[in-house]
Amino acid sequence: MTRWACLALLGLSALSPGAARADGLVADLSSHLIAITTGFTGASVVLFGAIEGPADVIAVVRGPERDVTIWRKDKIAGIWANAESVTFASMPSFYAVAASRPLPDVLSPASAALYRIGTGNLRFDPKSPTAPDRARLFADALVETQKRAGVFSAGHEKIAFLGDRLFRTTFSFPANVPTGNYLVEIFLVRDKDVVGGQTTPLVVSKVGVDAAVFDFARGNSLAYGAIAVVTAVMAGWLASLPFRNT
Amino acid sequence: MDVYLPVAEVSLDIFVLLGIGAAVGFLSGVFGVGGGFLLTPLLIFIGVPPTVAVASSANQLVGASVSGVLAHWRRGHVDFKMGFTLLMGGLAGSVLGVWLFTLFARLGQIELVISLCYVVLLGVLGTMMGIESARAILRRRQPGAARRKLHRHTWMHGLPLKTRFRKSQLYISALLPIGLGFVVGMLSAVMGIGGGFLMVPAMIYTLGMPTSMVPGTSLLQIIFVAANVTMLQAYTSHTVDAVLALLLLVGGVIGAQFGTRFGTRLRGEQLRFLLAVLVLAVAAKLARDLTLHPADLFVIPTDTRG
Numbered sequence: 001m002t003r004w005a006c007l008a009l010l011g012l013s014a015l016s017p018g019a020a021r022a023d024g025l026v027a028d029l030s031s032h033l034i035a036i037t038t039g040f041t042g043a044s045v046v047l048f049g050a051i052e053g054p055a056d057v058i059a060v061v062r063g064p065e066r067d068v069t070i071w072r073k074d075k076i077a078g079i080w081a082n083a084e085s086v087t088f089a090s091m092p093s094f095y096a097v098a099a100s101r102p103l104p105d106v107l108s109p110a111s112a113a114l115y116r117i118g119t120g121n122l123r124f125d126p127k128s129p130t131a132p133d134r135a136r137l138f139a140d141a142l143v144e145t146q147k148r149a150g151v152f153s154a155g156h157e158k159i160a161f162l163g164d165r166l167f168r169t170t171f172s173f174p175a176n177v178p179t180g181n182y183l184v185e186i187f188l189v190r191d192k193d194v195v196g197g198q199t200t201p202l203v204v205s206k207v208g209v210d211a212a213v214f215d216f217a218r219g220n221s222l223a224y225g226a227i228a229v230v231t232a233v234m235a236g237w238l239a240s241l242p243f244r245n246t
Numbered sequence: 247m248d249v250y251l252p253v254a255e256v257s258l259d260i261f262v263l264l265g266i267g268a269a270v271g272f273l274s275g276v277f278g279v280g281g282g283f284l285l286t287p288l289l290i291f292i293g294v295p296p297t298v299a300v301a302s303s304a305n306q307l308v309g310a311s312v313s314g315v316l317a318h319w320r321r322g323h324v325d326f327k328m329g330f331t332l333l334m335g336g337l338a339g340s341v342l343g344v345w346l347f348t349l350f351a352r353l354g355q356i357e358l359v360i361s362l363c364y365v366v367l368l369g370v371l372g373t374m375m376g377i378e379s380a381r382a383i384l385r386r387r388q389p390g391a392a393r394r395k396l397h398r399h400t401w402m403h404g405l406p407l408k409t410r411f412r413k414s415q416l417y418i419s420a421l422l423p424i425g426l427g428f429v430v431g432m433l434s435a436v437m438g439i440g441g442g443f444l445m446v447p448a449m450i451y452t453l454g455m456p457t458s459m460v461p462g463t464s465l466l467q468i469i470f471v472a473a474n475v476t477m478l479q480a481y482t483s484h485t486v487d488a489v490l491a492l493l494l495l496v497g498g499v500i501g502a503q504f505g506t507r508f509g510t511r512l513r514g515e516q517l518r519f520l521l522a523v524l525v526l527a528v529a530a531k532l533a534r535d536l537t538l539h540p541a542d543l544f545v546i547p548t549d550t551r552g
Contacts, residue, residue, distance in 0.1 A: 040250040041257045070546050071354050079536045081358045082545065141544035148542070175250070175257035210252040217253055217484055225480030228305050228488040229473045232495060236312030239499035 024052035025188045025196050027059075032200070034173055035207040042175045045202065047098070047159075047184065048168040056099070056106045056189040057159050057167050060117055061202070063094025063151070064180030067127065070142045086138040087127040093178035095119060095146070098157035098169040108192040115187065115194060119143045119152055150174035179204045253487035254298040260493065262292060267306075267497025274310070274442075274498070275505020277521045282307055282439030283368060285494065286360075287528060296357045298487050300347070300437065301479035305491035307440045307472040310498050311465045317506075318462025325413035325459050329466035331420055332445075335427025336434075336471040343435025344478040350436075351483065354547055358536075363437050365533045371443060372525035375518055382515035414455045414463075422453060427467060435475045440468035443525070 027049025034043045047059055068091045074083030099106055103118055113121050124139040146152035151174070159169040181203055188196035206214055217224045249260045266288050274281035282303050289299035318324050350356040409420040426448050430441035445464045449455045455463070480486040 036250060038250050039248060041248045068546060069354065070544055073540055073543050073545065079358075079362075080538075080540050082354045085354055138544070142546065145542065145544050145546050149546070175248075176255060206252065210250055213252040213489065217480065217486070217488075221481045221484060222477070224488070225477040225486060228480060228486050228491065229308055229476050231488060232305055232307075232309035232476075232491060233312050233469075233473075234309075235492065235495050236309035236314075236499070237316065239309070239495075240313045240316040 024055070025057075025186065025198060026050050027057075027186045027198060027200065029184060029200060029202060032202055034177065034202070034204040036177075036179065036205065036210060037208055038210055040175060040210075042177070043173045045171050045173070046168060047171060047186070048166070049186065050165045051167065051188060052165070054164060054190075055195070056101060058100070058103070058106060058117060058187040058189055059098045059157075059159065059169060059171075060115075060185045060187075061094065061096040061171055062092040062183050062185070063178050063204075064092075064182070065090040066093050066178075067091070068093075068142060070138050070145065072138070072141070086130055086135065088139065088142065089125045089127050090123075091142070092122065093180070094151045094173070094182065095122065096153035096157065096171055098159050098171065100159040100161060100167065103156060106189055106192065107194070111189075111192065111194050115185075117187070118156075119147075150176065151178065173204070177204055179206060249489070249493070251294075251298075251487050251490050253485065254294050254302075254490060256293055256295075258292060258294070263490065263493045264497035266292070267494035268501035269497075270494075271310070271498030271501025272505035272508070273501075273524070274314075275502035276508055277505075277517060281310075281498075282434075282441075283364070283437070283443050283525070284528060286437065286439065287364065287532065289490075294487075294490070295485075296360055297347075297351060297483060297485045298490070300360065301476070301483065301485040302487045302490045302494070303439065304434065304472045304475040304479065305486050305488060306494040306498065308469060308476060309491070309495040310502070311440060311469040311472060313499055313502065314465040315462060315469060318465065321462075323458055324462040324466055325411060325455070326466070328411045328414055328416075328423060328455070328459075329463045331409070331411075331423040332427035332430075332463070332467040333470050335424035335429075336431035336467050337474055339428035339431025339433075340435045340471050340474045340478065343432035344475060344482060346432070347436050347479075348482050357547075360437060361532050361536055363433065365529050365536065367433070367437075367444065368525050368529035369533070371447070372522050372529055375447065376522035376526065379515045379518035379522060383519065386515070414453075414459050416454060418453065426452065427471075431471045431474075434468075434471055435478070440465075440472055442468060 027047060030046035030048070034045065051057060067087055067089050069085050069087040071082035071085045073080045076083065097103070097118060103112065107117060112118055116122060124135060126135050143152060157169050157171065159167050161167050181201060184200050184202050186198050186200070187194045205211065247260050248257045249263070250257045266285070270281040270285045270288070273284060285306065286299050286303045289303065290296050315324060347356065350359045407420045408417060410417050426445070430445050433439065433444065434441045442464055445468070446460055449460045449464060450457060476486055
């Protein structure tokens with residue numbers, strides 16, 4: 001992965017999970033696990049840390065990568081139908097950015113592109129040959145659609161400084177947050193250039209009954225279907241019992 | 247209070263789900279149909295992905311139909327021979343339906359297909375039922391008007407494989423119920439409905455079954471078709487949310503009992519006219535959504551959103 005190569009080149013290889021340290025930067029998350037339980041309605045994770053000397057901080061949260069198909073609707077015989085689609089390979093399923101100041105003020109466009117910071121700098125790679133302007137159109141629409149779904153951050157979160165050294169920000173995850181292994185990248189920025197950074201993992205996972213149901217539905221789908229049917233039959237039978245004599 | 251649905255992957259208010267179950271159950275109790283044609287659009291409306299709504303409605307339907315059949319069976323209003331003949335066609339139809347469902351899902355057109363099926367079927371059926379019940383109401387006001395002929399001989403009575411259905415007092419070709427079962431089974435797989443609202447009029451007007459035998463017999467075969475659809479959807483598209491189905495069932499069973507009691511106070515043709523109005527309203531709403539300029543020209547189907 002090119003992202004890893006970039007970080008490695010700068011001598012910033014990913015360190016152990018949890019708290020990690022790079023040149024003048026220490027940061028960690030309030031939790032490395034977002035547990036989706038039966039009552040799950042979304043979650044927040046606090047990113048906090050400290051830097052040495054004056055600098056800016058940018059943080060990026062990326063969800064697990066997946067192929068995403070986006071459709072464009074067109075009016076066919078008076079009805080709006082999905083007319084054409086583009087499938088982009090390996091898109092992050094979740095993407096959020098936080099920065100201590102507005103992004104253009106903090107980072108040069110070249111650095112933003114190199115480190116893929118900001119939704120405009122994501123790598124859009126159509127799976128089948130697509131004309132560049134068409135790919136651009138669908139890529140922009142993909143970002144907009146994901147923003148509306150709440151899985152791409154609309155603008156960017158503010159990273160607040162407490163004094164000169166301590167910083168913190170909060171990332172919010174909606175109820176429809178994709179599950180999987182996330183990566184949180186924290187960049188130390190001086191003079192519009194990245195001078196240090198670190199990564200830390202974040203796992204979004206279903207736990208308890210929901211995880212059991214979901215895994216069962218995927219892994220053992222025939223048995224799951226059978227149990228779903230039997231449960232419904234039992235429920236229907238039980239429900240009719242109190243009304244037997246009426 | 248929100249509850250996270252593990253397969254649908256959305257959080258929804260548990261009381262909204264119970265309420266929808268109860269409302270649909272109430273209507274199905276009043277009108278004697280499964281109510282799936284209202285349940286699936288309602289679930290889609292509150293944010294359940296359409297594919298999950300269709301498959302989970304089928305699962306809910308299994309329970310609701312068992313409950314209904316037991317009630318009719320105690321009164322002796324189930325024709326088992328007719329039910330199983332319908333079922334033979336129904337099982338074959340639902341296999342084809344689930345295959346079509348997965349095909350359209352892969353082509354990215356399943357949501358359009360579901361909506362179109364609803365608009366066409368509900369529109370045609372609502373119009374037919376509305377005209378028929380309005381005539382019946384008018385006829386009641388003019389007692390001297392001519393009555394419909396009891397038996398008309400058509401091409402359907404010339405088909406081979408004539409079979410006697412003692413309970414329904416019919417001697418017709420077995421191909422008729424098999425064909426009817428096939429069409430309804432296919433639609434139930436694509437639309438997540440039991441097909442009661444199609445099956446009931448077809449059994450009365452096409453097969454000529456006595457009205458008292460129709461709901462119980464229709465529900466009997468729906469149990470098996472819906473169970474088959476649930477199994478196939480669970481196996482091929484992984485879209486059955488058993489938690490969602492169970493919540494809907496709890497609300498539905500309670501609602502159905504109240505609905506049945508309310509239904510006995512209304513006259514048949516008035517009931518059918520009300521149902522026709524309801525069916526047309528749902529069809530109009532869906533048709534409007536299809537032809538209105540969409541707010542978002544671009545969509546990412548939920549199964550690829552991740």
